[in-house]
Amino acid sequence: MQDSPPSGPLVVGIDVGGTKTRLRAVTGVDVVADHVRATSGWRPHEPAAAADRLAALVREVLPPGVLPSAVAVGAHACETPPQCARLRVALRERLGVPVRVVGDAELLVPAAGLDKGVGLVAGTGSVAVGTLPDGTVVQVGGWGAVLGDEGGGAGLVREAARAVWAAHDRGEEPDALALGLLDSFGVPEVPALGAALESATDVSAEWGRHAPVVFTAAAEGSALAAAVIGDAARALAALVAGLAARGVPVDDVVVAGGTVLGRPALYDAFSAALADALPGARPRPLTAPPVEGAVALARSLL
Structure with a gap:
């Protein structure tokens, strides 16, 4: 300084x-x-x-x-x-x-340090941005935790809650993901998760802070949590694919955001999903x- x-x-x-x-x-x-x-x-x-x-x-x-x-x-x-x-x-x-x-x-x-490429953020929310050859900026995703932000922290929690509710409706006993969400939200049973989520005044921030539960549950063997992470990874790859479909060059994909960079399970799954969707795209963690x-x-x- x-x-x-x-x-x-x-x-x-x-x-x-x-x-x-x-x-x-x-x-x-x-x-x-x-x-x-x-x-x-x-x-x-x-x-x-x-x-x-x-x-x-x-x-x-x-x-x-x-x-x-x-x-x-x-x-x-x-x-x-x-x-x-x-x-x-x-x-x-x-x-x-x-x-x-x-x-x-x-x-x-x-x-x-690049002149062109895609920027992909997966922190509390998620969005992908790129530029057409004529300089027009194109954005895909970033629609907020209620409707979108798949692969971001808040979106992960929303989808985890949906997975837990579906398992409850099938008559399954609460697994590590369900128990983790109940503990994190401070509610006694799965049906009470709905009111807990709906009570948030700042949906993105308040939902997003519970995202670590999903990764902890996956590490403990929760198939539901693993499926939520896999779906999130494919959703992030789909954002990049959406830019490619609109003509944006996607050779380099610069990845940022604490949710994706801080969680190897999500980043590795995203890299694999991106390779499947766009074999020529190279993910580059932002340092x-x-x-x-x-x-x-x-x-x-x-």
Whole structure:
């Protein structure tokens, strides 16, 4: 970190994720600031309020009197180009510098040091993003825990609950998956899981925190949990296949997100499913922080 103001152009990259926000400011090869905080109150569909938050973050984190030369933001839940464009305009008005705003999954490919490829995120939610040869961005998935996000933590919990309910309806005794969910949600019996899930005020976050139960149950021999993980892996591969079907080059698939990268059972199953669906696609676990992709996009604005 630099203690004195930078002498060259300073670029700022911001990764606004579902759970945390990271800002990195760089001049040349020197990191001027690297700041992480929890994401709260983030509403990209309200561009003025979202831009106010981002501008305040930039001014708070940078050294006194230091202004950026360019800013790029990867914004969670910024789901369409017009939505991202409205936020870009609002943020540029507040900062007075070139700004680029993309969905947070679009940070993965540049963060990996690539010019093209697919970004696949499976954290609390899931989404895949790629670019057509003409530069058009295409997104598949990312529809939230209630309707989609298969392969993300919240989606895994939803499907695990469905599997446990189906087993209950067949008259089967609770297995390791059912017992794990009952303990995690603090309810006494399988039918009570429905009310527990429906009581969530933040569905993605509150469901997603129970995802470790699925992997623990699979390790303990639960066939239901193993099937849920296998289905999730195939669903993630299907996101990439959906991009390929729309003409997106999928040679390199940059994979990020704590659920898929933190759980070898899911990542290995995804890799196998991807090889079956698209033999030419290469999965690449992201080793750099996604904010590096935002920094790279900010540099491209200079």
